[in-house]
Amino acid sequence: MNGVLTVAKREIFAFFVSPIAYVVLTVWLLFFGIVFYILALVFAQQAGASETNLLTAFFGGTTLFYLPLLVFAPVMTMRLLAEERASGTIEPLLTAPISETEVVLGKYIAALTFWCVLWAPTLSYVWLVASSGEHVVDWGAIGTTYLGLFSIGAFYMAVGLFMSAIARNQIVAAMLTFLVLGGLFVIGLAGYANVGDDVRAIFEYVGLWTQMSAFAKGIVDTRYLVYDLTVVILSLYLSVQALQTDRGA
Amino acid sequence: MIEVENLTRQYGDRTAVNGISFAVRKGEIIGFLGPNGAGKSTTLRMLTGYLQPTDGAIRVGGVDAVRDPIGARRFIGYLPESVPLYKEMRVEEYLRYRARLKGVARAQVAARIDHVLAQADIRDVRQRIIGQLSKGYRSRVGLADALVADPPLLVLDEPTAGLDPNQIRQVRDLIRSMAGEKTIMLSTHILPEVESTCSRVLIINKGRLVGEGAPNALRTSGTGGQVIVLEARGTRAELEQRALQVQGVRRLLDVEQLEADLLRLRLEIESVAAAEALSLALAQGGHAIRELRREQTSLEDVFTLLTTREAAEAKAEGT
Numbered sequence: 001m002n003g004v005l006t007v008a009k010r011e012i013f014a015f016f017v018s019p020i021a022y023v024v025l026t027v028w029l030l031f032f033g034i035v036f037y038i039l040a041l042v043f044a045q046q047a048g049a050s051e052t053n054l055l056t057a058f059f060g061g062t063t064l065f066y067l068p069l070l071v072f073a074p075v076m077t078m079r080l081l082a083e084e085r086a087s088g089t090i091e092p093l094l095t096a097p098i099s100e101t102e103v104v105l106g107k108y109i110a111a112l113t114f115w116c117v118l119w120a121p122t123l124s125y126v127w128l129v130a131s132s133g134e135h136v137v138d139w140g141a142i143g144t145t146y147l148g149l150f151s152i153g154a155f156y157m158a159v160g161l162f163m164s165a166i167a168r169n170q171i172v173a174a175m176l177t178f179l180v181l182g183g184l185f186v187i188g189l190a191g192y193a194n195v196g197d198d199v200r201a202i203f204e205y206v207g208l209w210t211q212m213s214a215f216a217k218g219i220v221d222t223r224y225l226v227y228d229l230t231v232v233i234l235s236l237y238l239s240v241q242a243l244q245t246d247r248g249a
Numbered sequence: 250m251i252e253v254e255n256l257t258r259q260y261g262d263r264t265a266v267n268g269i270s271f272a273v274r275k276g277e278i279i280g281f282l283g284p285n286g287a288g289k290s291t292t293l294r295m296l297t298g299y300l301q302p303t304d305g306a307i308r309v310g311g312v313d314a315v316r317d318p319i320g321a322r323r324f325i326g327y328l329p330e331s332v333p334l335y336k337e338m339r340v341e342e343y344l345r346y347r348a349r350l351k352g353v354a355r356a357q358v359a360a361r362i363d364h365v366l367a368q369a370d371i372r373d374v375r376q377r378i379i380g381q382l383s384k385g386y387r388s389r390v391g392l393a394d395a396l397v398a399d400p401p402l403l404v405l406d407e408p409t410a411g412l413d414p415n416q417i418r419q420v421r422d423l424i425r426s427m428a429g430e431k432t433i434m435l436s437t438h439i440l441p442e443v444e445s446t447c448s449r450v451l452i453i454n455k456g457r458l459v460g461e462g463a464p465n466a467l468r469t470s471g472t473g474g475q476v477i478v479l480e481a482r483g484t485r486a487e488l489e490q491r492a493l494q495v496q497g498v499r500r501l502l503d504v505e506q507l508e509a510d511l512l513r514l515r516l517e518i519e520s521v522a523a524a525e526a527l528s529l530a531l532a533q534g535g536h537a538i539r540e541l542r543r544e545q546t547s548l549e550d551v552f553t554l555l556t557t558r559e560a561a562e563a564k565a566e567g568t
Contacts, residue, residue: 006349010335017337088333092394095297095329096350097322247301248260 003098007106008113011080015114020079024072028118035064036125055129055137059145060216066208069156070185074177076114077160080107081239082173090246100243104236108161115153119146141218148215148224152208155228156181158235165239184208250275250324250402250432251296256305258291265291267456268305275401276429280447280464281436282552288456289436290330293406296434297327310401323352326395330406330436332388336380340371340390343379344397351398361397369393370419384411392420403427405435409442421446440552452555459555467551476502477524479514480540481531488512488536495530497523515544 015021036058043054059065084090093103130137160177167173188207191200204210211224251273258266266288273279283289294300296307298318307314307321314321335343341362348358366372369389374382379390388411395403408424409417424433424446437443443450444464452460452467460467481488485504492498492514502515518524524541531538 002352003350006346010338010346013342014335014337087336088329088331089335091294091299091329091333092327092347093350095299095322095325095327096347097319097352098350099319247299 001102003096003102004106004109007093007098007103008109011107011110012113014079015110018079020075021114024075025118028068028072029121031068032122053136053138055126055145056141056213056216058125058216059149060212060214065212066185069152070178070182072118073156073160073181074163074174077111077157077164077177078167078170078174080111080161080164080173081243082164082167082170085246086169094243094247100240103243104161104165104239108157108236111157111161112150112153115157116150119149119153138218141216144218144220145212145216147220148212151215151225151228152211154232155208158232162235162239162242165242250277250310251434252306252308253292253296254306256292256295256307257303258288258295258300259303264456266295266302269453269456269458270305271451271458271461273432273434275432277449278424278428278433278447279435280443280450281434281453282438282440282443282450283436283453284438287453289453290406292453293327293404293434293436294329297325297404298322299327299329324400324402326398326400326403328388328391328395328403328405328408330410332391334379334387334390334394337378339376339378340382340393341366341375343390344393347394348397353398361399365393365396368396368423385413385416388412389416389420392423401431403431403433403435405433407437408435409437409439417442452552454555460551475518475520476544477516477518477527478540478542478544479516479527479531479538480507481512481514481536481538482510483512483531483534483536484510485512487534488514488531491530491534491536492516492527495523495527498527511539 039054039058043057081090084093094100126137126142159180160173163176163180164170164173167176184207186207187203188209191203191207191209195203205223205227208224211221211228214221214224251271253272254270255268256266256270257264257268269288269292281289281293291300295302296309296314298314298321302315309321310324312321312324335346338346344362344365345358348361349355353361366375369392371386371389371393374386374390379387382390388408392405392408395405405424409420412420421442424435427433428448435442435447447464449463450461450467451458479492483491485506489501489504493501497519499517499519502517504515505513507513516527518527521543524543528538528541
């Protein structure tokens with residue numbers, strides 16, 4: 001497992017010396033800062049009128065939460081393995097005495113770390129709301145919110161890693177990831193079409209559409225966790241298979 | 250150190266390596282020779298575990314590389330052909346990363362890096378970013394990477410490609426300095442490189458092994474015959490006729506008129522016995538022999554002959 005950490009460490013290093021990391025971080029913080037600002041204004045105008053609170057709305061109440069993820073998740077994961085393949089560095093990597101599984105896990109841990117770094121600044125919003133005294137902060141709900149965020153991140157990063165494992169270059173990897181995640185998102189949207197309640201529930205579940213709103217309210221719905229974990233394991237397994245297939249026989 | 254049996258690799262319909270077998274003993278420096286596209290890199294990539302063979306067996310340091318690829322890779326320091334490196338890293342960072350990846354103990358990493366930086370003569374760029382280095386420096390960073398875990402076997406795919414003459418000499422000196430201590434397998438299409446560094450040569454063409462032996466042995470035996478140079482007195486017609494009648498003389502390669510009745514003939518013969526018979530035959534015929542010597546075939550000739558023979562034969566059959 002020494003290989004996992006070594007690969008993860010290098011990958012995180014590579015993220016943070018690349019301009020992509022800073023572009024993503026900047027735009028990300030700007031975007032969510034604006035969303036938070038607008039929501040705060042709305043809640044200030046209708047103080048007490050709403051049943052949901054500001055933080056619940058911010059983390060799960062709007063489509064604005066998912067849209068940037070669909071753009072940034074592919075950008076964050078596209079280089080993981082596709083770049084190694086395009087530049088040829090995959091050859092020294094795969095001839096080192098480590099397994100494909102170690103390579104995939106290392107890359108995955110790096111992507112998840114970057115995901116967590118992206119969300120860390122939002123803790124300051126929580127602090128802001130708590131210190132304003134205007135809202136009651138439900139710390140249990142905050143905990144489940146971040147659990148939900150982590151779980152969605154685990155899902156998105158795993159899909160992105162797999163697409164990067166099968167793509168010839170970064171652009172293709174990003175497009176594939178966007179197609180899969182965007183496709184799932186659209187399936188979730190389809191739940192709003194005129195379909196039966198049962199079908200809608202399935203669509204929303206598969207599209208992750210309702211996951212954040214549940215977790216942001218403090219509800220830990222283990223079905224989502226099981227779904228996310230299943231996709232993570234499947235994606236990582238297929239990534240390992242993709243690397244092995246590259247060696248051919 | 251390496252045992253390869255019936256190694257085959259196909260890419261779709263194309264067979265890049267076709268049933269080659271060879272063995273490399275500990276401490277040997279093997280030159281792997283062949284024209285571009287002969288299957289050198291594919292073979293080395295299978296040895297190092299980057300590619301899986303379609304068929305055949307590979308043992309590295311006694312470990313079955315197909316069944317236990319990770320175990321086999323521990324023996325190997327590999328320099329891939331195009332020397333792919335992470336351009337955003339500094340030389341020392343890269344080597345530290347590679348050392349850890351190859352399982353060098355944390356406490357020994359710094360000492361190993363110092364050692365290989367000195368070996369590859371790149372101490373002056375240890376803090377430079379790899380992407381900013383010249384090709385010569387990059388390939389020596391790749392060489393330092395191959396050496397960093399102190400593996401008993403080095404597999405170097407065209408280690409001197411893209412280097413200037415001074416750097417080439419340095420790399421050759423480095424390779425020679427490790428003779429006996431490490432087993433080295435290097436591929437190249439530069440012949441002097443083989444003559445100056447390798448103890449044994451494998452020649453590959455179109456995925457098949459077409460020649461094997463020490464550079465010197467190959468030079469004499471590779472063609473299956475030898476060339477002798479004869480200077481003798483007589484007319485051209487007489488000398489040619491007599492020489493070609495001798496058993497074991499295959500053909501006349503070329504003739505040069507030195508003086509009115511002094512000729513220089515280049516003849517291909519089957520073995521040295523033919524040279525002796527020739528000298529007797531000429532003496533009996535009253536032709537004074539001024540010189541009779543074996544011509545050293547250059548490795549280039551052997552190489553050209555071995556790698557074009559198939560095509561030439563096919564052509565001959567066709568006509």
